[in-house]
Amino acid sequence: MEQPPGGRLVSSLLLGPRGCEVTLEREPGLLRWRDPQPPRRGRSSGGENVVPASEIIAVEETEIDKKQCDSGKWQKMSKPHAFTESRPKQLLVYINPYGGKRQGKRIYEQKVAPLFHLASISTDVVITEHANHAKDNLFEVNIYKYDGIVCVGGDGMFSEVMHGLIGRIQKDSGIDQNNPKTPLAQCSIRIGIIPAGSTDCICYATVGIVDPETSALHIIVGDCQPLDVSSIHHNNTFLKYSVSLLGYGFYGDILRDSEKKRWMGPARYDFSGFKTFLSHQYYEGTVSFQPAKGTVGSPRDKESCRTGCRICRQTKQLEEQQKNYGLEHKEVEDEWKVIKGKFLAINAVNMSCACPRSPKGLSPAAHLADGSADLILVRKCSRFNFLRYLVRHTNQDDQFDFPFVDVYRVKRFQFMSKQLEDNESDIKDVGKKRFGQFCSDHPACCCNLANSTWNCDGETLDSSAVEVKVRCQLVKLFARGIENYKDETAYNSSSNELLS
Ligand SMILES: Nc1ncnc2c1ncn2[C@@H]1O[C@H](COP(=O)(O)OP(=O)(O)OP(=O)(O)O)[C@@H](O)[C@H]1O
Protein backbone atom coordinates (compact mmCIF):
# COMPACT_ATOMS: atom_id res chain seq x y z
CA MET A 1 0.00 0.00 0.00
CA GLU A 2 1.17 3.51 -0.75
CA GLN A 3 0.96 6.10 1.97
CA PRO A 4 -0.06 9.57 0.77
CA PRO A 5 0.02 12.38 3.34
CA GLY A 6 -2.85 12.56 5.85
CA GLY A 7 -2.52 9.07 7.35
CA ARG A 8 -4.27 7.33 4.45
CA LEU A 9 -3.02 4.11 2.86
CA VAL A 10 -4.14 3.49 -0.72
CA SER A 11 -4.01 0.20 -2.59
CA SER A 12 -5.92 -1.85 -5.10
CA LEU A 13 -8.40 -4.51 -4.11
CA LEU A 14 -9.40 -7.44 -6.28
CA LEU A 15 -13.07 -8.37 -5.94
CA GLY A 16 -13.30 -11.47 -8.14
CA PRO A 17 -12.00 -10.43 -11.56
CA ARG A 18 -12.55 -6.70 -10.96
CA GLY A 19 -10.19 -4.30 -9.27
CA CYS A 20 -10.94 -1.16 -7.32
CA GLU A 21 -9.14 1.35 -5.15
CA VAL A 22 -9.15 0.68 -1.43
CA THR A 23 -8.08 3.16 1.25
CA LEU A 24 -7.29 2.66 4.90
CA GLU A 25 -7.60 5.82 6.99
CA ARG A 26 -5.56 5.77 10.17
CA GLU A 27 -8.04 8.03 11.99
CA PRO A 28 -10.71 6.82 12.66
CA GLY A 29 -9.40 3.52 11.27
CA LEU A 30 -11.75 2.93 8.35
CA LEU A 31 -11.28 0.72 5.30
CA ARG A 32 -13.15 2.11 2.25
CA TRP A 33 -13.68 0.88 -1.25
CA ARG A 34 -16.16 1.41 -4.03
CA ASP A 35 -17.89 -1.52 -5.75
CA PRO A 36 -16.58 -1.75 -9.33
CA GLN A 37 -20.19 -2.44 -10.38
CA PRO A 38 -22.55 -1.05 -7.72
CA PRO A 39 -26.07 -2.51 -7.67
CA ARG A 40 -28.56 -0.19 -9.42
CA ARG A 41 -31.10 -0.41 -6.58
CA GLY A 42 -30.65 -0.90 -2.86
CA ARG A 43 -29.00 1.29 -0.30
CA SER A 44 -28.09 4.77 -1.46
CA SER A 45 -24.42 4.53 -0.49
CA GLY A 46 -23.34 5.09 -4.12
CA GLY A 47 -21.57 1.73 -4.10
CA GLU A 48 -19.16 2.83 -1.32
CA ASN A 49 -18.33 0.29 1.38
CA VAL A 50 -16.90 1.37 4.70
CA VAL A 51 -15.70 -1.08 7.34
CA PRO A 52 -14.01 -0.13 10.62
CA ALA A 53 -10.59 -1.83 10.80
CA SER A 54 -11.57 -3.04 14.27
CA GLU A 55 -14.19 -5.26 12.59
CA ILE A 56 -11.90 -7.05 10.13
CA ILE A 57 -11.60 -10.68 11.19
CA ALA A 58 -8.34 -11.67 9.51
CA VAL A 59 -5.88 -10.73 6.80
CA GLU A 60 -4.38 -13.41 4.62
CA GLU A 61 -1.44 -12.97 2.28
CA THR A 62 -1.97 -13.93 -1.35
CA GLU A 63 0.77 -14.86 -3.86
CA ILE A 64 0.75 -11.29 -5.21
CA ASP A 65 1.32 -9.99 -1.69
CA LYS A 66 4.24 -12.40 -1.24
CA LYS A 67 6.30 -10.80 -4.04
CA GLN A 68 5.86 -7.35 -2.56
CA CYS A 69 6.58 -8.73 0.87
CA ASP A 70 9.91 -10.16 -0.36
CA SER A 71 10.74 -6.82 -1.97
CA GLY A 72 10.68 -5.26 1.49
CA LYS A 73 7.60 -3.07 0.92
CA TRP A 74 5.44 -5.25 3.20
CA GLN A 75 5.85 -6.26 6.80
CA LYS A 76 4.33 -9.58 7.74
CA MET A 77 1.94 -9.39 10.71
CA SER A 78 3.32 -11.55 13.47
CA LYS A 79 -0.15 -11.91 15.03
CA PRO A 80 -2.79 -12.01 12.29
CA HIS A 81 -5.54 -11.63 14.91
CA ALA A 82 -4.02 -8.62 16.62
CA PHE A 83 -6.33 -5.87 15.29
CA THR A 84 -7.29 -4.63 18.72
CA GLU A 85 -6.14 -5.47 22.22
CA SER A 86 -9.57 -6.60 23.35
CA ARG A 87 -9.83 -9.58 21.00
CA PRO A 88 -9.87 -13.01 22.61
CA LYS A 89 -7.13 -15.49 21.75
CA GLN A 90 -8.11 -18.46 23.87
CA LEU A 91 -11.69 -19.52 24.64
CA LEU A 92 -13.32 -22.22 26.70
CA VAL A 93 -16.45 -23.48 24.88
CA TYR A 94 -19.35 -25.43 26.43
CA ILE A 95 -21.87 -27.02 24.05
CA ASN A 96 -25.26 -28.28 25.25
CA PRO A 97 -26.11 -30.94 22.64
CA TYR A 98 -29.72 -31.16 23.89
CA GLY A 99 -30.77 -27.47 24.01
CA GLY A 100 -33.52 -26.15 21.70
CA LYS A 101 -33.82 -28.31 18.59
CA ARG A 102 -30.71 -30.31 19.60
CA GLN A 103 -28.59 -28.54 16.99
CA GLY A 104 -25.91 -27.06 19.30
CA LYS A 105 -23.05 -29.31 18.19
CA ARG A 106 -23.83 -28.93 14.49
CA ILE A 107 -24.22 -25.15 14.79
CA TYR A 108 -20.85 -24.85 16.53
CA GLU A 109 -18.97 -27.15 14.17
CA GLN A 110 -20.42 -25.79 10.93
CA LYS A 111 -20.99 -22.11 11.64
CA VAL A 112 -18.77 -21.02 14.50
CA ALA A 113 -15.58 -23.14 14.63
CA PRO A 114 -14.54 -22.14 11.05
CA LEU A 115 -14.82 -18.44 11.97
CA PHE A 116 -12.79 -18.92 15.18
CA HIS A 117 -10.15 -20.77 13.12
CA LEU A 118 -10.04 -17.93 10.57
CA ALA A 119 -9.50 -15.45 13.40
CA SER A 120 -6.68 -17.59 14.89
CA ILE A 121 -8.61 -18.16 18.13
CA SER A 122 -7.71 -21.36 19.94
CA THR A 123 -10.44 -23.21 21.81
CA ASP A 124 -10.95 -25.92 24.40
CA VAL A 125 -14.36 -27.47 23.71
CA VAL A 126 -16.48 -29.38 26.24
CA ILE A 127 -19.67 -31.10 25.06
CA THR A 128 -21.79 -31.34 28.18
CA GLU A 129 -22.96 -34.77 29.30
CA HIS A 130 -25.51 -33.72 31.91
CA ALA A 131 -27.12 -30.63 33.43
CA ASN A 132 -24.66 -28.66 35.62
CA HIS A 133 -21.65 -30.19 33.84
CA ALA A 134 -20.49 -26.76 32.62
CA LYS A 135 -21.18 -25.10 35.99
CA ASP A 136 -19.24 -27.71 37.98
CA ASN A 137 -16.41 -27.72 35.45
CA LEU A 138 -15.94 -23.95 35.87
CA PHE A 139 -15.04 -24.56 39.53
CA GLU A 140 -12.32 -27.05 38.53
CA VAL A 141 -10.48 -25.65 35.50
CA ASN A 142 -7.95 -22.83 35.38
CA ILE A 143 -10.38 -20.21 34.08
CA TYR A 144 -7.74 -17.47 34.21
CA LYS A 145 -5.90 -18.80 31.16
CA TYR A 146 -8.96 -18.01 29.00
CA ASP A 147 -10.03 -14.67 27.53
CA GLY A 148 -13.64 -15.76 27.51
CA ILE A 149 -16.14 -18.55 28.12
CA VAL A 150 -18.56 -19.42 25.31
CA CYS A 151 -21.83 -21.27 25.79
CA VAL A 152 -23.62 -22.90 22.90
CA GLY A 153 -27.26 -23.39 23.90
CA GLY A 154 -30.20 -21.40 25.22
CA ASP A 155 -30.94 -19.16 28.20
CA GLY A 156 -30.66 -22.13 30.59
CA MET A 157 -27.19 -22.97 29.32
CA PHE A 158 -26.10 -19.33 29.62
CA SER A 159 -27.45 -19.32 33.15
CA GLU A 160 -25.42 -22.40 34.01
CA VAL A 161 -22.19 -20.91 32.68
CA MET A 162 -22.90 -17.57 34.39
CA HIS A 163 -23.49 -19.33 37.74
CA GLY A 164 -20.24 -21.25 37.32
CA LEU A 165 -18.27 -18.12 36.47
CA ILE A 166 -19.76 -15.80 39.11
CA GLY A 167 -19.57 -18.55 41.76
CA ARG A 168 -15.94 -19.32 40.93
CA ILE A 169 -14.89 -15.66 41.06
CA GLN A 170 -16.61 -15.18 44.46
CA LYS A 171 -15.00 -18.36 45.79
CA ASP A 172 -11.55 -17.25 44.63
CA SER A 173 -12.15 -13.80 46.16
CA GLY A 174 -13.33 -15.27 49.48
CA ILE A 175 -16.83 -13.74 49.12
CA ASP A 176 -19.92 -15.40 50.61
CA GLN A 177 -22.83 -15.16 48.11
CA ASN A 178 -25.50 -15.83 50.78
CA ASN A 179 -25.90 -12.35 52.23
CA PRO A 180 -27.81 -10.06 49.83
CA LYS A 181 -26.04 -7.04 51.32
CA THR A 182 -22.52 -8.30 50.57
CA PRO A 183 -20.92 -6.63 47.50
CA LEU A 184 -19.85 -9.20 44.89
CA ALA A 185 -16.59 -9.32 42.89
CA GLN A 186 -17.10 -8.37 39.22
CA CYS A 187 -16.23 -10.92 36.54
CA SER A 188 -13.78 -9.61 33.97
CA ILE A 189 -13.75 -12.81 31.87
CA ARG A 190 -16.39 -12.24 29.19
CA ILE A 191 -19.13 -14.72 28.27
CA GLY A 192 -20.11 -15.33 24.65
CA ILE A 193 -23.50 -16.80 23.70
CA ILE A 194 -23.93 -18.87 20.56
CA PRO A 195 -27.72 -19.22 20.40
CA ALA A 196 -28.99 -22.79 20.09
CA GLY A 197 -31.88 -22.84 22.58
CA SER A 198 -35.66 -22.48 22.62
CA THR A 199 -36.19 -18.82 23.59
CA ASP A 200 -32.66 -17.36 23.31
CA CYS A 201 -33.91 -14.20 24.96
CA ILE A 202 -30.52 -13.18 26.40
CA CYS A 203 -28.86 -13.40 23.00
CA TYR A 204 -31.70 -11.52 21.25
CA ALA A 205 -31.87 -8.76 23.85
CA THR A 206 -28.10 -8.17 23.83
CA VAL A 207 -27.38 -8.58 20.10
CA GLY A 208 -30.72 -7.84 18.39
CA ILE A 209 -30.86 -11.08 16.43
CA VAL A 210 -30.64 -14.81 17.11
CA ASP A 211 -27.94 -15.78 14.66
CA PRO A 212 -24.92 -17.97 15.56
CA GLU A 213 -22.58 -16.34 13.01
CA THR A 214 -23.37 -12.79 14.18
CA SER A 215 -22.71 -13.86 17.78
CA ALA A 216 -19.45 -15.54 16.74
CA LEU A 217 -18.35 -12.31 15.06
CA HIS A 218 -19.07 -10.29 18.22
CA ILE A 219 -16.83 -12.73 20.10
CA ILE A 220 -14.06 -12.52 17.50
CA VAL A 221 -13.92 -8.71 17.40
CA GLY A 222 -13.89 -8.66 21.21
CA ASP A 223 -17.05 -6.66 21.84
CA CYS A 224 -17.90 -6.00 25.46
CA GLN A 225 -21.38 -5.45 26.92
CA PRO A 226 -21.73 -5.21 30.71
CA LEU A 227 -24.82 -6.83 32.15
CA ASP A 228 -26.78 -6.39 35.39
CA VAL A 229 -27.37 -9.56 37.39
CA SER A 230 -29.95 -10.05 40.16
CA SER A 231 -29.00 -12.23 43.10
CA ILE A 232 -31.94 -14.09 44.62
CA HIS A 233 -31.96 -15.08 48.28
CA HIS A 234 -34.22 -16.63 50.88
CA ASN A 235 -33.54 -16.26 54.61
CA ASN A 236 -29.95 -15.16 53.95
CA THR A 237 -29.34 -18.17 51.73
CA PHE A 238 -28.33 -17.64 48.12
CA LEU A 239 -30.69 -19.32 45.63
CA LYS A 240 -29.80 -18.22 42.09
CA TYR A 241 -28.76 -15.39 39.78
CA SER A 242 -31.01 -13.98 37.07
CA VAL A 243 -30.30 -11.73 34.09
CA SER A 244 -33.50 -11.88 32.06
CA LEU A 245 -36.87 -12.87 33.54
CA LEU A 246 -37.63 -13.67 37.15
CA GLY A 247 -41.33 -14.43 36.92
CA TYR A 248 -43.94 -15.67 39.40
CA GLY A 249 -47.48 -16.65 38.43
CA PHE A 250 -48.02 -16.83 34.68
CA TYR A 251 -44.40 -17.38 33.55
CA GLY A 252 -43.60 -19.59 36.54
CA ASP A 253 -46.58 -21.82 35.80
CA ILE A 254 -45.67 -22.05 32.11
CA LEU A 255 -42.18 -23.18 33.07
CA ARG A 256 -43.38 -25.70 35.67
CA ASP A 257 -45.69 -27.28 33.11
CA SER A 258 -43.27 -27.10 30.17
CA GLU A 259 -40.40 -28.80 32.05
CA LYS A 260 -42.41 -32.06 31.89
CA LYS A 261 -42.64 -31.64 28.11
CA ARG A 262 -38.98 -31.04 27.22
CA TRP A 263 -39.32 -33.76 24.57
CA MET A 264 -41.52 -31.33 22.60
CA GLY A 265 -38.56 -28.95 22.12
CA PRO A 266 -39.31 -25.21 21.76
CA ALA A 267 -43.03 -25.95 21.07
CA ARG A 268 -43.44 -26.89 24.76
CA TYR A 269 -43.67 -23.20 25.66
CA ASP A 270 -46.62 -22.63 23.26
CA PHE A 271 -48.45 -25.68 24.56
CA SER A 272 -47.91 -24.84 28.23
CA GLY A 273 -48.51 -21.15 27.53
CA PHE A 274 -51.98 -21.88 26.15
CA LYS A 275 -52.80 -24.25 29.02
CA THR A 276 -51.62 -21.73 31.64
CA PHE A 277 -53.58 -18.93 29.98
CA LEU A 278 -56.77 -21.03 30.16
CA SER A 279 -56.20 -21.91 33.84
CA HIS A 280 -56.15 -18.14 34.64
CA GLN A 281 -54.69 -18.76 38.09
CA TYR A 282 -53.95 -15.79 40.34
CA TYR A 283 -51.80 -15.67 43.47
CA GLU A 284 -52.05 -13.56 46.61
CA GLY A 285 -49.02 -12.09 48.26
CA THR A 286 -46.99 -9.05 49.26
CA VAL A 287 -44.39 -7.35 47.10
CA SER A 288 -42.04 -4.85 48.78
CA PHE A 289 -39.45 -2.88 46.82
CA GLN A 290 -36.96 -0.05 46.93
CA PRO A 291 -37.44 2.24 43.89
CA ALA A 292 -34.25 2.83 41.90
CA LYS A 293 -33.29 6.42 42.73
CA GLY A 294 -29.84 6.56 41.19
CA THR A 295 -30.93 5.67 37.67
CA VAL A 296 -31.74 8.25 35.04
CA GLY A 297 -34.44 6.42 33.05
CA SER A 298 -37.97 5.13 33.65
CA PRO A 299 -39.78 1.97 32.46
CA ARG A 300 -42.30 4.15 30.56
CA ASP A 301 -39.56 5.83 28.46
CA LYS A 302 -40.00 5.71 24.70
CA GLU A 303 -36.23 5.28 24.22
CA SER A 304 -34.77 1.75 24.38
CA CYS A 305 -31.32 0.58 25.51
CA ARG A 306 -29.02 0.61 22.47
CA THR A 307 -25.28 0.22 21.74
CA GLY A 308 -23.29 2.64 23.94
CA CYS A 309 -26.47 3.49 25.92
CA ARG A 310 -26.34 6.92 27.59
CA ILE A 311 -28.51 5.86 30.52
CA CYS A 312 -26.37 2.81 31.34
CA ARG A 313 -23.20 4.95 31.14
CA GLN A 314 -24.60 7.73 33.36
CA THR A 315 -25.92 5.29 35.95
CA LYS A 316 -22.53 3.59 36.23
CA GLN A 317 -20.81 6.99 36.61
CA LEU A 318 -23.29 7.93 39.35
CA GLU A 319 -22.64 4.65 41.16
CA GLU A 320 -18.89 5.23 41.02
CA GLN A 321 -19.31 8.78 42.35
CA GLN A 322 -21.39 7.39 45.23
CA LYS A 323 -18.66 4.86 45.98
CA ASN A 324 -16.04 7.63 46.02
CA TYR A 325 -18.15 9.58 48.56
CA GLY A 326 -18.68 6.39 50.62
CA LEU A 327 -22.46 6.48 49.96
CA GLU A 328 -22.82 3.02 48.44
CA HIS A 329 -24.55 1.62 51.54
CA LYS A 330 -27.08 4.48 51.63
CA GLU A 331 -29.67 2.44 49.73
CA VAL A 332 -30.01 0.12 52.73
CA GLU A 333 -31.89 2.97 54.47
CA ASP A 334 -33.97 3.96 51.42
CA GLU A 335 -37.73 3.63 51.88
CA TRP A 336 -39.58 0.43 50.96
CA LYS A 337 -42.90 0.53 49.12
CA VAL A 338 -45.27 -2.33 50.02
CA ILE A 339 -48.04 -3.67 47.75
CA LYS A 340 -50.42 -6.43 48.81
CA GLY A 341 -52.69 -7.99 46.22
CA LYS A 342 -53.85 -10.74 43.91
CA PHE A 343 -51.56 -11.12 40.96
CA LEU A 344 -51.73 -13.04 37.69
CA ALA A 345 -48.04 -12.35 37.12
CA ILE A 346 -45.12 -10.75 38.94
CA ASN A 347 -42.25 -10.23 36.51
CA ALA A 348 -38.88 -8.72 37.35
CA VAL A 349 -36.71 -8.14 34.30
CA ASN A 350 -33.10 -6.96 34.19
CA MET A 351 -33.31 -6.37 30.44
CA SER A 352 -36.10 -5.91 27.90
CA CYS A 353 -36.44 -9.72 27.48
CA ALA A 354 -36.96 -9.16 23.78
CA CYS A 355 -36.96 -12.43 21.87
CA PRO A 356 -38.24 -13.62 18.49
CA ARG A 357 -41.71 -14.23 20.04
CA SER A 358 -41.82 -10.75 21.54
CA PRO A 359 -39.54 -8.37 19.62
CA LYS A 360 -40.00 -5.49 22.13
CA GLY A 361 -39.90 -7.78 25.15
CA LEU A 362 -41.64 -7.67 28.52
CA SER A 363 -40.25 -4.22 29.35
CA PRO A 364 -39.15 -2.45 26.16
CA ALA A 365 -37.32 0.39 27.98
CA ALA A 366 -35.40 -1.81 30.46
CA HIS A 367 -31.63 -1.38 30.37
CA LEU A 368 -28.90 -4.00 30.13
CA ALA A 369 -26.48 -2.28 32.47
CA ASP A 370 -28.21 0.44 34.55
CA GLY A 371 -28.09 -1.42 37.88
CA SER A 372 -31.86 -1.74 38.08
CA ALA A 373 -34.69 -4.11 37.18
CA ASP A 374 -38.24 -3.37 36.02
CA LEU A 375 -40.82 -4.91 38.34
CA ILE A 376 -44.09 -5.54 36.49
CA LEU A 377 -47.18 -6.35 38.57
CA VAL A 378 -50.16 -7.73 36.64
CA ARG A 379 -53.13 -7.77 39.01
CA LYS A 380 -56.09 -10.10 38.84
CA CYS A 381 -58.20 -9.14 35.80
CA SER A 382 -60.53 -10.87 33.34
CA ARG A 383 -59.17 -13.46 30.91
CA PHE A 384 -60.01 -11.10 28.07
CA ASN A 385 -57.98 -8.26 29.59
CA PHE A 386 -55.06 -10.59 30.32
CA LEU A 387 -55.13 -11.68 26.67
CA ARG A 388 -55.07 -8.01 25.60
CA TYR A 389 -52.01 -7.55 27.83
CA LEU A 390 -50.24 -10.60 26.35
CA VAL A 391 -51.01 -9.56 22.78
CA ARG A 392 -49.26 -6.24 23.48
CA HIS A 393 -46.03 -8.21 23.99
CA THR A 394 -46.13 -8.85 20.28
CA ASN A 395 -47.19 -5.48 18.83
CA GLN A 396 -46.25 -1.81 19.14
CA ASP A 397 -48.94 -0.85 21.70
CA ASP A 398 -47.95 0.14 25.25
CA GLN A 399 -48.22 -2.98 27.43
CA PHE A 400 -48.18 -0.90 30.62
CA ASP A 401 -51.19 1.20 29.61
CA PHE A 402 -53.75 -0.89 31.54
CA PRO A 403 -55.31 -0.10 34.93
CA PHE A 404 -54.39 -3.60 36.17
CA VAL A 405 -50.67 -3.33 35.22
CA ASP A 406 -48.10 -1.41 37.30
CA VAL A 407 -44.41 -1.10 36.55
CA TYR A 408 -41.61 0.16 38.81
CA ARG A 409 -37.86 0.49 38.32
CA VAL A 410 -36.24 -1.10 41.37
CA LYS A 411 -32.89 -1.99 42.91
CA ARG A 412 -34.18 -4.48 45.48
CA PHE A 413 -37.45 -6.27 46.07
CA GLN A 414 -39.02 -9.01 48.17
CA PHE A 415 -42.02 -11.25 47.68
CA MET A 416 -43.91 -13.45 50.09
CA SER A 417 -47.03 -15.43 49.18
CA LYS A 418 -50.11 -15.01 51.35
CA GLN A 419 -49.96 -18.69 52.17
CA LEU A 420 -46.48 -18.31 53.65
CA GLU A 421 -47.38 -15.09 55.45
CA ASP A 422 -50.37 -16.79 57.03
CA ASN A 423 -48.34 -19.83 57.97
CA GLU A 424 -45.74 -17.61 59.60
CA SER A 425 -48.13 -15.31 61.47
CA ASP A 426 -50.95 -17.70 62.21
CA ILE A 427 -49.26 -20.94 63.17
CA LYS A 428 -51.81 -21.44 65.92
CA ASP A 429 -54.61 -21.78 63.40
CA VAL A 430 -54.72 -25.58 63.28
CA GLY A 431 -57.46 -25.69 60.67
CA LYS A 432 -55.43 -23.68 58.17
CA LYS A 433 -52.33 -25.72 58.84
CA ARG A 434 -54.09 -29.00 58.33
CA PHE A 435 -56.14 -28.14 55.25
CA GLY A 436 -53.97 -25.56 53.56
CA GLN A 437 -54.96 -22.03 52.50
CA PHE A 438 -58.35 -21.70 50.80
CA CYS A 439 -59.38 -19.07 48.30
CA SER A 440 -60.22 -15.97 50.35
CA ASP A 441 -62.94 -14.90 47.87
CA HIS A 442 -64.88 -18.13 48.29
CA PRO A 443 -64.09 -19.67 51.68
CA ALA A 444 -66.47 -22.56 50.99
CA CYS A 445 -65.45 -23.36 47.42
CA CYS A 446 -62.31 -25.33 48.24
CA CYS A 447 -60.30 -23.87 45.30
CA ASN A 448 -56.94 -24.30 46.93
CA LEU A 449 -54.62 -21.36 46.36
CA ALA A 450 -51.33 -23.16 46.01
CA ASN A 451 -48.11 -21.25 45.48
CA SER A 452 -46.74 -20.62 42.01
CA THR A 453 -43.09 -21.23 41.12
CA TRP A 454 -40.49 -18.63 40.21
CA ASN A 455 -39.20 -18.86 36.63
CA CYS A 456 -35.57 -17.72 36.93
CA ASP A 457 -34.17 -17.37 33.37
CA GLY A 458 -35.96 -20.61 32.47
CA GLU A 459 -35.04 -22.54 35.64
CA THR A 460 -37.34 -23.08 38.64
CA LEU A 461 -36.54 -21.77 42.13
CA ASP A 462 -37.05 -23.87 45.26
CA SER A 463 -38.61 -21.08 47.33
CA SER A 464 -41.65 -18.89 46.63
CA ALA A 465 -40.49 -16.27 49.17
CA VAL A 466 -37.55 -14.36 47.73
CA GLU A 467 -35.34 -11.35 48.37
CA VAL A 468 -33.75 -9.94 45.22
CA LYS A 469 -30.92 -7.45 44.74
CA VAL A 470 -29.69 -6.09 41.39
CA ARG A 471 -25.89 -6.17 41.00
CA CYS A 472 -24.87 -3.42 38.58
CA GLN A 473 -22.78 -4.74 35.66
CA LEU A 474 -21.63 -7.88 37.47
CA VAL A 475 -20.78 -9.78 34.26
CA LYS A 476 -19.62 -8.89 30.76
CA LEU A 477 -20.72 -10.38 27.45
CA PHE A 478 -19.07 -10.53 24.04
CA ALA A 479 -21.79 -8.29 22.58
CA ARG A 480 -22.43 -4.58 21.98
CA GLY A 481 -26.15 -4.25 22.68
CA ILE A 482 -28.69 -3.68 19.94
CA GLU A 483 -27.38 -1.36 17.26
CA ASN A 484 -29.40 1.57 15.94
CA TYR A 485 -30.26 1.13 12.29
CA LYS A 486 -28.88 4.56 11.38
CA ASP A 487 -25.45 3.59 12.82
CA GLU A 488 -25.45 0.45 10.68
CA THR A 489 -26.13 2.35 7.47
CA ALA A 490 -23.36 4.82 8.32
CA TYR A 491 -20.86 2.00 7.91
CA ASN A 492 -22.96 0.30 5.23
CA SER A 493 -22.44 -2.91 7.17
CA SER A 494 -24.27 -4.88 9.80
CA SER A 495 -22.36 -7.24 12.07
CA ASN A 496 -23.30 -9.96 9.61
CA GLU A 497 -21.25 -8.24 6.99
CA LEU A 498 -17.99 -7.94 8.91
CA LEU A 499 -15.14 -8.48 6.49
CA SER A 500 -12.83 -11.40 6.26
N1 LIG B 1 -25.84 -32.71 28.29
C1 LIG B 1 -26.92 -32.25 28.90
N2 LIG B 1 -27.96 -33.09 29.19
C2 LIG B 1 -29.07 -32.62 29.78
N3 LIG B 1 -29.26 -31.32 30.16
C3 LIG B 1 -28.25 -30.47 29.89
C4 LIG B 1 -27.04 -30.88 29.26
N4 LIG B 1 -26.23 -29.82 29.13
C5 LIG B 1 -26.90 -28.76 29.67
N5 LIG B 1 -28.10 -29.14 30.13
C6 LIG B 1 -29.16 -28.32 30.76
O1 LIG B 1 -30.19 -28.09 29.81
C7 LIG B 1 -30.93 -26.93 30.22
C8 LIG B 1 -31.60 -26.26 29.04
O2 LIG B 1 -30.69 -25.98 28.07
P1 LIG B 1 -30.74 -24.75 27.07
O3 LIG B 1 -30.95 -23.49 27.77
O4 LIG B 1 -29.50 -24.85 26.24
O5 LIG B 1 -31.97 -25.05 26.10
P2 LIG B 1 -33.51 -24.67 26.14
O6 LIG B 1 -34.05 -24.81 27.51
O7 LIG B 1 -34.13 -25.45 25.05
O8 LIG B 1 -33.53 -23.17 25.68
P3 LIG B 1 -33.99 -21.80 26.44
O9 LIG B 1 -33.32 -21.81 27.76
O10 LIG B 1 -33.51 -20.70 25.53
O11 LIG B 1 -35.49 -21.83 26.57
C9 LIG B 1 -29.91 -26.05 30.88
O12 LIG B 1 -30.46 -25.57 32.08
C10 LIG B 1 -28.70 -26.94 31.16
O13 LIG B 1 -28.40 -26.96 32.55
Ligand SMILES: CCCCCCCCCCCCC/C=C/[C@@H](O)[C@H](CO)NC(C)=O
Ligand atom coordinates in the same frame (compact mmCIF):
# COMPACT_ATOMS: atom_id res chain seq x y z
C1 LIG C 1 -51.85 -14.70 22.37
C2 LIG C 1 -50.54 -14.11 22.20
C3 LIG C 1 -49.69 -14.34 23.37
C4 LIG C 1 -48.29 -14.06 23.03
C5 LIG C 1 -47.46 -13.96 24.22
C6 LIG C 1 -46.07 -13.88 23.82
C7 LIG C 1 -45.23 -13.54 24.95
C8 LIG C 1 -43.86 -14.12 24.77
C9 LIG C 1 -42.94 -13.49 25.75
C10 LIG C 1 -41.79 -14.36 26.02
C11 LIG C 1 -40.92 -13.71 27.05
C12 LIG C 1 -39.85 -14.57 27.41
C13 LIG C 1 -39.00 -14.01 28.49
C14 LIG C 1 -37.83 -14.88 28.63
C15 LIG C 1 -37.82 -15.94 29.41
C16 LIG C 1 -36.65 -16.88 29.42
O1 LIG C 1 -35.83 -16.57 30.49
C17 LIG C 1 -37.16 -18.30 29.55
C18 LIG C 1 -36.04 -19.28 29.31
O2 LIG C 1 -35.62 -19.27 28.01
N1 LIG C 1 -38.21 -18.56 28.60
C19 LIG C 1 -39.47 -18.76 28.98
C20 LIG C 1 -40.49 -18.93 27.90
O3 LIG C 1 -39.79 -18.83 30.13
Ligand SMILES: [Ca+2]
Ligand atom coordinates in the same frame (compact mmCIF):
# COMPACT_ATOMS: atom_id res chain seq x y z
CA1 LIG D 1 -31.03 -3.40 34.09
